[in-house]
Amino acid sequence: MLGPLHVAAGPDRVSRVPPGRQQVVLGALLLDANRVVGIDHLIDAVWDDAPPVTARRQIQICVSALRANLTSIGRGEAIVTRPPGYLLRVADGESDVQLFAALTAEGEALVRSGDPRGGLALLRQALALWRGPALGGTAGSRLTAKAAKLEEDRIAVLETCFDLELNAGRHRQVVGEISALVAQHPLRERLRSQLMLALYRSGRQAEALEAYRATRELLVDELGLEPGEDLRRLEAAILAGDPSLAVGAEGVPARQGRERQAPAAPPPVGTVVPLQLPADIGEFTGRAELVAQARELLAQGGRATRVVALVGKPGIGKSAVAVHVAHLLVEEHFPDGQLYCDLGGTREHPANAADVLGRFLRAMGIPGTSIPDAEDERAEMYRQLVARKRMLVVLDDAATESQVRALLPGSSSCSVVVTSRTRLTGLPGVRVLEVEVPSQDEALEMLATVVGHDRVDAEPAAAAALIRLVGSLPLALRIVAARLSARPSWSLAWMLERLSDERRRLDELAHGDMMVRASLALTYDGLQGESRRLLRLLGALDGLSFPTWVAAALLDEDVFVAADLLEGLVDAQMLEIVAVDATGGPRYRFHDLIRLFSREQLERNEGEGPRAAAVRRVVGGWLALAGEAHVRVYGGDFTSLHGDAPRWRPSASHVDRLLADPLLWLEAEQQNLCSAVETSAEEGLHEACWDLALTLVTLFEARCYFADWDRTHQRALAAVRAARNSRGEAALLCSLASLQLSWSRARAARDLVEPALRTFEALADGQGVALARRNLALAHHRLGDLDAAAPLYLAALEGFHASGDPVGQAWVLTQVAQIELESGEQESAANRLYEALDICRRFGNHRVEVQVRYRLSDLMIRQGRHDEAAEALTELLTGVRASGDTVGEARVLHKLAVVRGALGDAGGAEALLREALEVRERAMDHGGAAETRAELAVVLADRGDRDAAVSLLGRAISTFAERNMGAARLRAQQVLERIRTT
Incomplete structure (x- = not known):
């Protein structure tokens, strides 16, 4: 594929694929080799957006012809019919695209390990596979786009080679090659910097500086941009004769900053298409010129990501324009999805880029376990995922350029809309559009759209x-x-007279936000007493959206009474409905300026006592609902600790509606729940703070929200320590130990839980002691110290029994059974596992039941009951898929493959392992994918495909080395040696 499409099984066995439809269909199947390609996708690849009515039949004919062609070289079975289309089987090493990726990965790994010469040789070997433009001569815009991605990968490898060759002193040899590539890709600044450095080192300083001037003129003329910092710094260094430019010198400015770590190319992220845009404003009017300009800038082609910043003063309508423009564009120009985030630039604690990147990655199908901790690694994964996709990113209320920069895609196929109160001129390639007040005619249309054209026409003056x-x-x-x-009997003249009574104040409000404050005061004065009080108390909340029951808690009222008051505030334009939750209930949010106004009224009209009581009720509401969600997920209030903070509970029927799916509710309210932890800490509500943080582990653990787990617990830990709350501190340390175990940091977990255990023992807290012993036992277990782990497990088991926590018992029974299985005590292990399974089913705890059933399948395998194990794992696979547990799905597929292999079904084992590999690659679980490759290599070797097995093991060993997975690497090397010697 790295050139004109060519299929062969040797020099004398070539498949002649006719140009036209057959080459397009084969190219589409090859680009998604070993994945099902739908017939609709093939139709689009052949005919773009204008297929004939016989398209499906013609695709079927093409596939039949391709099978006949492939049969001539002995590969007729390669194309398999799989609903809703076809799958082309291509083994490792059979495709030059695969070889290119493998050689590139191995070469980059050698460079990182300190062998630049060996790495360069492999990278040049990878480049030698190219015979021309990818899929050269194969028509179809869909294939052209994918071929462009391959071409981008080629250029990136070339750039890496140039860096290595420049570092090796081969500057004269590469000048010509770099110059030719610059001519083909004149806007790539990295190539330009490499050319400048090569020329300078070759004694051609004037030509190097001329190359910079030519680059600057091109960038300014084409994009309206100055060269990047790296190029500018290199020019300055050349002018100064900087000694750091010499070969072998430190700090060569051709590539500034941290050396690029070459990641493995990510696989497609399934079929997840994020659709995150808020609703458009139905009565949006005016701003025609601004909207048209923004649409044109965002939709036009180019070589870089298109970024439009909408800036203006508060209340001017920036967000409304951004969302409206986005809705006008998405269907035609951005079919691969839209990402949206309110960055909270005007709030006290704006969103940070790492958190936003985590949200975006989850929205595109990446599970929490595969999301890196570091912001730069998250940004790299994000850019890989959106590369070549046609996506729109809307970033609302940005504070600074630094908050936005990491959120910008690197692909020219994407566009970004940013709103901000400041001019974000530091963003690369940004076009800043000022959002001004509407014209007189547009403002009249806005007014008439709401109150009616007849009323405006009757009183135009x-x-x-x-x-x-x-x-x-x-x-x-x-x-x-x-x-x-709201008052159809009022005339416009009467409204004008009412406003005129405040004329002196309005004159003063011509200088910024005072105008908004006076306008809000007019509406506020027209509200009933309870509505005004609710508006004031809502000012105690942060800027997140909130459900109806929050207003009820603020007022200590019935939910339906609060709902009526909220709707009155919506009618008065003091609140807006931003969404409808899973129960069908509305969610509300303040405009930022109105929230500030309500806070002013709160400070003027409510004493500290009523305000603090209202906040305590809201925090108590979140605590009560989160606690009930935990009970419903776990089948009871198990494996948990609580403080004595007061709860506020809506009616039982309302709670049932909210928590119909408790885990879904926890996930939907994740931001509000984390914010409640922060609020309780700020208000000095330390008991509620640690209790809520611990209760939220039900969500954090199930959905791998490890960053939120750590953040909420660290905030709560500071609060309880300031209050000298030793029990709360011990509970949080114990929970943080669980987090460390989830991160595979057993020693850190042990160090956290040991002081927690001492505190619980001193307080005679039986449940706390049991939880701490459980975590300490698991830490020793992970460290391989079974002599220390076993008695602690048994002590924890006794503690959970004494405190009446059966689910805690079930969890410990599963771990003890694992130790017994490893020791060969199968009968005892079986008894413990079936006891744990009975507990889980009696109390409806699905999460622990999955772990128990997985261990039971291991027992069945050890006992040779492979048919039963296969049946149990198949049933378990259905369950983890239904719950969206991607990590569990890959583990079960892997174990099921082992069972199929033991039953003699090598083909079934291979298929399951390939499926597990696809799941892990889609989730970017590189370590798990390497383990699956090693297992698949064993199956392929047994089936006689030694070359493919060796290739898979080589990739697996490389990944194990990169990730310090010593034991897995040793096992893989032993298997590789065995295959090579047999």
């Missing part, structure tokens, strides 16, 4: 005066229009 009085500011104008709409 009053309408124009109203618009002038509020300065055409959209927020103030909407408030005025809402009051008129």
Whole structure:
């Protein structure tokens, strides 16, 4: 594929694939080799957006012809029919694309390990596979786009080679090759910097500087941009004759900063298409010129990511314009999805880039276990995922360039819309559009859309005066229009007279946000007493959206009473409905300026006592609901600890509606729950703080939200330590130990849980002691110290029994059974596992039951009951897939493959392992994927395919070495040696 499409099984066995449809179909199947390619995708690849009515039949004919061609070289079985299309089987090493990726990965690994000469040889070997443009001569825009991605990979490898050759002093030899590539790709700054350095080192300083000037002129003319920092720094170094430019010198400025770590190319992320845009404004009017300009900038082609920043003063309507423009573009220009995030730039604690990247990666199908901790690694994974996709990213309320920079895709197929109160001119390639107040005609249309054209037409002078009085500011104008709409008997002149009574204040509000404050005060004065009180108390919350029961907690009222008051605030334009939750109930949010206004009213009209009591009730509400969600997930209040903080509970029927799916509710309210931990810490509610943080582990553990686990616990830990709350501190340390165990950091877990155990023992807290002993036992177990782990497990088991925690008992029974299985005590292990299974089923704890059933399958395998193990694992596979447990799915597929192999079904084992490998690659679980490759290599070797087995083991060993997986690496090397010697 790295050149004109060519299929052969040797020099004399060539498949002649006719140009046209057959080559396009074969190319599409090859690009997604070993994956099912739908007929619809093949139709699009052949005919783009204008297929004939006979398209499906013609695709079937093409596939039949391809099978006949492949039969001529002995590969007729390679194309398999798999609904909803076809799958082309290609073994490792059979495709030049696969060989290119493998050689590139091995070469980059050698470079990282300190062998640049060996790495360069492999990279040049990879480049030698190219015979011309990828899929050269094969038509179809879909294939052209994928071929462009391969070409991008080729250029990236060439750039790496140039760096290595420049470092080796081969500057004269590469000048010509770099110059030719610069001519083909004139906007690649890395190539330009390499050319400048090669010229300078070759004694051609003037030509190096001329290359910089030519680059600058091109970038300014084509993109309106100055060269990047690396190029500018290199030019300065050349002018100064900087000695660091010499071969072998430290700090060569051709590549500034940390050396690029070449990641393995990510596989496709399944079929996940994120659709995160908020709803458009139904009555959006005006701003036609601005909207048209933004649409044109975002939709036009180019060589870089298109970034449009909408900037303006508060309340001007930046977010509304951004969302409206996005909705106009997505269907035609961005079919691969939309990502959206409110960055909270005007809040006290704006969102950080690492957290936003984590949200985006999850939205694109990456599970929590595969998301890196470091921001730069998350950004790298994000850019890989969106590369070549046509996606739109909307970043609302940005504070600074640094908050946004890591969130920008690296692909020219994507566009970004940013809103901010500041001009983000430091972003690469940004086009800044000022959002100004609407014109008089646009403001009139806004007013008429809400109150009715007949009323505006009847009083045109009053309408124009109203618009002038509020300065055409959209927020103030909407408030005025809402009051008129709610009171159809009022004339516009009467509304004008009411506003005129405040004329002195309005004159003062011509300088920024005071105009908004006065307009809000007018609406606030028109509210009933309880509505005003609710608006004030809502000011105690942060800027997140909230459900109805939160208002009920603030007022200590019935949910339906609070709902009516909320709807009144919505009608008055003081709140907005931003979504509908899973129960069908609305979610509300303040505009930022209105929230500030409500806080001012709270400080002026409510004492500290009522405010603090209202906050305690809301925190108590989150605590009560999270606790009930935990009970419903675990089948009871098990494996948990609680403090004595007061709870506030909505009605039982409302709780049932909210928690119909408790884990789904926890995930939907994740941000609010984490914010409640922060709020309780700020308010000095340390008992509620640690209790809520611990309760949220139900979500964090199930969905691998490890960063939130750590963040909430560290915040709560600071709160309890400040309050000298020793029990809360011990509970948090014990839970943080569980987190460390999830991160495979057994020693760190042991160091955390040991002081927690001492505290629980001093407090005579039986449940706490049992939990701490359980975690300490698991830490010793992971460290291989079974002599220390076994008695601690048994002591924890006794402790859970004494405290009435059967699920805790079931969990410990599973771990003790694992030790017994490893020691050959199968009968005792079986008794413990079946006892644990009975507990889980009696109390409905699905999570621990999955672990028990997985261990039972291991027991069956050890006992030679492979048919039973296969049946049990197949049933378990259905369950983990239904719950979205990607990690569990890969583990079960792997174990099921081992069983199929033991039953003599080598083909079934191979298919399952390939499926497990696909799941792990899709989730970017590189370590797990390497383990699966090693297992698959054994199966292939047994089936006689030694070359493929050796190739798989080589890739696996490379990954094990990179990730310090010593034991796995040793096992793989032993298998490799055995295959080579037999």
